[in-house]
Amino acid sequence: MINKIIPSAAEAVAEIGDGATVMIGGFGExxxxxxxIHALIDSGPKNLTVISNNTGSxxxxxxxxxxxxxxxxxxxxxxxxxxxxxxxxLYHNGEIELELVPQGTLAERIRAGGAGIPAFYTPTSVNTPxxxxxxxxxxxxxxxxxxxxxxxxxxxxKCHRADRYGNLTYxxxxxxxxxxxxxxxxxxxxQTRKVVELGEIDPEIVVTPGIFVQKVVEIxxxxxxxxxVAEERRYPW
Amino acid sequence: MINKIIPSAAEAVAEIGDGATVMIGGFGExxxxxxxIHALIDSGPKNLTVISNNTGSxxxxxxxxxxxxxxxxxxxxxxxxxxxxxxxxLYHNGEIELELVPQGTLAERIRAGGAGIPAFYTPTSVNTPxxxxxxxxxxxxxxxxxxxxxxxxxxxxKCHRADRYGNLTYxxxxxxxxxxxxxxxxxxxxQTRKVVELGEIDPEIVVTPGIFVQKVVEIxxxxxxxxxVAEERRYPW
Amino acid sequence: MxxxxxxxxxxVSEMAQKAALDIPDGAYVNLGIGMPELVAAFVPEGRExxxxxxxxxLGMGPGPDPEDENPELINAGKKPVTAIPGSCFxxxxxxxxMIRGRHIDVCVLGAMQxxxxxxxxxxxxxxxxxxxxxxxxxxxVAGIKTIFVISRHNTKTGDPKIVKKCTYPLTGKxxxxxxxxxxxxxxxxxxxxxxxxxxPGVTFEYLQEHTEATLRRYPETASRES
Amino acid sequence: MxxxxxxxxxxVSEMAQKAALDIPDGAYVNLGIGMPELVAAFVPEGRExxxxxxxxxLGMGPGPDPEDENPELINAGKKPVTAIPGSCFxxxxxxxxMIRGRHIDVCVLGAMQxxxxxxxxxxxxxxxxxxxxxxxxxxxVAGIKTIFVISRHNTKTGDPKIVKKCTYPLTGKxxxxxxxxxxxxxxxxxxxxxxxxxxPGVTFEYLQEHTEATLRRYPETASRES
Numbered sequence: 001m002i003n004k005i006i007p008s009a010a011e012a013v014a015e016i017g018d019g020a021t022v023m024i025g026g027f028g029e030x031x032x033x034x035x036x037i038h039a040l041i042d043s044g045p046k047n048l049t050v051i052s053n054n055t056g057s058x059x060x061x062x063x064x065x066x067x068x069x070x071x072x073x074x075x076x077x078x079x080x081x082x083x084x085x086x087x088x089x090l091y092h093n094g095e096i097e098l099e100l101v102p103q104g105t106l107a108e109r110i111r112a113g114g115a116g117i118p119a120f121y122t123p124t125s126v127n128t129p130x131x132x133x134x135x136x137x138x139x140x141x142x143x144x145x146x147x148x149x150x151x152x153x154x155x156x157x158k159c160h161r162a163d164r165y166g167n168l169t170y171x172x173x174x175x176x177x178x179x180x181x182x183x184x185x186x187x188x189x190x191q192t193r194k195v196v197e198l199g200e201i202d203p204e205i206v207v208t209p210g211i212f213v214q215k216v217v218e219i220x221x222x223x224x225x226x227x228x229v230a231e232e233r234r235y236p237w
Numbered sequence: 238m239i240n241k242i243i244p245s246a247a248e249a250v251a252e253i254g255d256g257a258t259v260m261i262g263g264f265g266e267x268x269x270x271x272x273x274i275h276a277l278i279d280s281g282p283k284n285l286t287v288i289s290n291n292t293g294s295x296x297x298x299x300x301x302x303x304x305x306x307x308x309x310x311x312x313x314x315x316x317x318x319x320x321x322x323x324x325x326x327l328y329h330n331g332e333i334e335l336e337l338v339p340q341g342t343l344a345e346r347i348r349a350g351g352a353g354i355p356a357f358y359t360p361t362s363v364n365t366p367x368x369x370x371x372x373x374x375x376x377x378x379x380x381x382x383x384x385x386x387x388x389x390x391x392x393x394x395k396c397h398r399a400d401r402y403g404n405l406t407y408x409x410x411x412x413x414x415x416x417x418x419x420x421x422x423x424x425x426x427x428q429t430r431k432v433v434e435l436g437e438i439d440p441e442i443v444v445t446p447g448i449f450v451q452k453v454v455e456i457x458x459x460x461x462x463x464x465x466v467a468e469e470r471r472y473p474w
Numbered sequence: 475m476x477x478x479x480x481x482x483x484x485x486v487s488e489m490a491q492k493a494a495l496d497i498p499d500g501a502y503v504n505l506g507i508g509m510p511e512l513v514a515a516f517v518p519e520g521r522e523x524x525x526x527x528x529x530x531x532l533g534m535g536p537g538p539d540p541e542d543e544n545p546e547l548i549n550a551g552k553k554p555v556t557a558i559p560g561s562c563f564x565x566x567x568x569x570x571x572m573i574r575g576r577h578i579d580v581c582v583l584g585a586m587q588x589x590x591x592x593x594x595x596x597x598x599x600x601x602x603x604x605x606x607x608x609x610x611x612x613x614x615v616a617g618i619k620t621i622f623v624i625s626r627h628n629t630k631t632g633d634p635k636i637v638k639k640c641t642y643p644l645t646g647k648x649x650x651x652x653x654x655x656x657x658x659x660x661x662x663x664x665x666x667x668x669x670x671x672x673x674p675g676v677t678f679e680y681l682q683e684h685t686e687a688t689l690r691r692y693p694e695t696a697s698r699e700s
Numbered sequence: 701m702x703x704x705x706x707x708x709x710x711x712v713s714e715m716a717q718k719a720a721l722d723i724p725d726g727a728y729v730n731l732g733i734g735m736p737e738l739v740a741a742f743v744p745e746g747r748e749x750x751x752x753x754x755x756x757x758l759g760m761g762p763g764p765d766p767e768d769e770n771p772e773l774i775n776a777g778k779k780p781v782t783a784i785p786g787s788c789f790x791x792x793x794x795x796x797x798m799i800r801g802r803h804i805d806v807c808v809l810g811a812m813q814x815x816x817x818x819x820x821x822x823x824x825x826x827x828x829x830x831x832x833x834x835x836x837x838x839x840x841v842a843g844i845k846t847i848f849v850i851s852r853h854n855t856k857t858g859d860p861k862i863v864k865k866c867t868y869p870l871t872g873k874x875x876x877x878x879x880x881x882x883x884x885x886x887x888x889x890x891x892x893x894x895x896x897x898x899x900p901g902v903t904f905e906y907l908q909e910h911t912e913a914t915l916r917r918y919p920e921t922a923s924r925e926s
Binding site for chain 3: 366410463
């Protein structure tokens with residue numbers, strides 16, 4: 001029988017080891033799998049390469065993972081946010097590596113990684129510092145850079161509803177990187193607000209087909225990141 | 238005001254002229270926009286390049302368009318079906334050109350065309366006759382061919398529900414090429430079983446966002462292609 | 475050893491059953507058109523297998539009763555199917571993301587020819603008057619981790635289908651992992667074609683006679699036969 | 701001509717209003733973070749404009765009442781927004797398909813510098829201690845058909861932002877089509893920067909004094925002024 005439901009976040013992330021590449025969903029706090037990230041802080045693997053659009057806020061979630069010195073390298077488009085203090089400090093101290101990727105190129109690289117496309121051409125970043133050192137090629141007069149698909153050992157994603165096959169739906173703009181990150185990891189670990197029965201999600205509205213998901217944890221009331229930041233909370237609590 | 242609803246199929250396809258490149262949705266009869274194709278037969282443009290997975294059945298729909306000598310070239314993955322007689326005959330007589338593309342490569346080329354990706358690498362077709370003459374490149378030991386994005390002047394697509402913004406949902410496996418073809422054409426023309434009010438389609442379940450659609454025609458009871466084929470009907474009737 | 479007059483080997487259903495036995499619990503499986511479709515009927519008790527059909531459905535169920543047929547719910551062979559609870563629909567680019575992205579575990583395909591090295595030819599005879607039609611075959615063999623072939627061992631005219639080198643245009647090079655025929659189950663390995671199991675009444679010698687490719691015996695098979 | 705002591709040019713709201721006037725009915729529009737967001741408030745009567753926010757919403761509405769804020773319904777600036785009837789949600793790859801695939805008609809962006817040739821710098825000062833952060837800016841300028849820049853004409857310290865050549869790292873080369881500042885509206889053309897409209901009380905000479913780039917007058921503008 002196929003049953004991807006895992007009893008706890010701790011068990012779900014237990015196999016993530018030192019040096020793993022981990023995609024983490026979310027755009028700002030929307031879609032950020034904060035309970036899975038905190039479980040990863042508890043379990044403690046080091047020298048992770050994290051692929052995520054931002055670098056977290058305050059001292060919780062992804063920012064706390066970085067602050068806990070578990071991340072050796074960030075691949076992201078926007079490593080600054082209003083309340084982002086941890087990453088800038090480590091970056092200035094040379095304690096963390098950064099690969100800056102334009103947001104749409106980041107999304108497309110993840111999508112390509114998941115789709116078995118090793119590389120593609122895009123006009124984004126041409127004539128900018130981010131194209132330096134990259135192969136270029138002209139198509140119908142349009143100069144493009146060659147970009148490579150991104151894959152990960154693990155993806156951590158937050159969704160809205162999930163069933164035991166791993167079929168997922170998302171909530172509003174919390175969808176963002178979730179569906180593509182699910183496709184690009186060897187092991188995709190998802191936290192869901194609710195586990196539902198097979199068939200409760202109409203086959204027409206499934207956003208992530210279960211084939212892209214390996215583990216599902218129910219987190220009924222995920223923490224509200226901005227509240228925690230406002231309260232100046234730190235993880236570990 | 239944005240209102241993409243067009244009163245008739247005839248008006249919707251009127252601007253398709255000689256030599257246009259036209260993507261036509263459908264996998265076999267599922268998703269085939271038969272009323273739009275028939276309107277295109279009525280309006281009569283010649284020397285079309287048609288991008289569609291198959292070449293139609295019997296003497297109706299896409300097969301009839303080909304039989305009417307309106308198609309100069311087919312780009313497709315499977316130009317044969319159980320009841321496909323028209324294409325084989327013209328092909329043997331050298332009256333129609335064929336570009337054969339593996340189905341997944343066809344889908345990805347259309348998706349790339351719509352996504353502004355001029356070209357990508359894929360392992361599909363390597364070491365086969367369909368890779369002959371194509372650029373190859375090795376990524377991590379995997380030999381791939383370079384494939385180019387496909388765009389069209391027009392896409393003809395069949396959907397299930399549509400609103401005046403052009404937001405679409407599909408029905409079961411009739412979805413197939415519709416969503417990607419909508420993205421890849423300058424002008425996407427859609428036939429829908431029903432036009433619904435704005436907001437009737439939950440924003441979470443829209444499959445094709447309206448931005449990819451230019452014209453919508455309501456065809457409440459689209460013809461059942463396999464019935465027409467069984468009855469040996471021909472278009473024009 | 476049975477005489478050549480007696481019925482030898484497996485029926486098509488038995489071949490499908492053998493293949494089904496080798497599909498693990500929880501596998502995502504794509505079945506090619508024709509004989510491969512039969513495999514779905516033989517999932518062993520206690521296993522749950524999810525079928526993908528590349529036209530846009532994960533969780534394909536058996537064919538419906540005639541009155542429930544829906545021309546918009548079909549499989550890659552354009553035949554009416556059903557959708558199981560927990561299934562989902564998606565567009566072609568997402569469907570081939572599952573294939574090319576190596577998310578599907580097993581693909582069972584028919585074959586015109588399979589070579590010693592696992593090359594597969596199953597889309598065209600290359601005859602000058604043939605309409606070339608490839609569909610998703612090249613994508614399937616390029617993307618899916620494990621490729622099973624299910625096929626009669628020989629053509630209707632008795633020609634070998636398991637050959638030294640394919641004479642028909644290839645679908646993919648070195649892609650086949652295992653072959654299920656009416657006469658035997660063969661493993662494609664780096665060291666050549668090994669006989670995994672012989673059909674009822676089939677001897678290694680008989681099999682080799684009906685096979686152009688060179689066959690090898692696993693040590694344990696050889697001893698079991700002796 | 702007003703004296704230099706009087707208030708000159710447009711307010712930020714007026715700038716946004718000017719930009720909004722140039723967005724046609726039915727346009728799909730992406731608004732950058734900050735000043736560009738104001739443009740949404742000034743859609744002229746009778747026009748319907750659909751806003752795209754690259755984090756995954758087409759049909760973004762105005763900010764909600766505080767009690768209706770939803771941390772999972774935000775815009776690219778990570779601020780709470782609403783979704784209009786007829787909106788839809790999608791993932792990032794689909795969102796940037798809209799951008800890169802040239803489906804969005806107009807993008808309104810802020811700027812650090814714009815050059816005579818329409819080069820835009822709006823993501824980094826290039827200072828060695830700056831954290832580089834680009835977000836979707838490079839995708840927007842590479843993919844969207846018409847790029848408007850809305851920005852104060854000069855920096856707070858009075859430095860020119862409309863320059864001969866950008867000294868900050870580029871977001872894109874020759875991408876800007878029109879610039880809305882407090883002092884003027886400028887068209888970027890192959891023949892250089894043309895003054896489309898001067899703000900209240902602003903003369904061409906005054907504008908040129910506050911602009912590093914060379915400005916040109918359209919023939920009709922020149923005659924209207926004389």
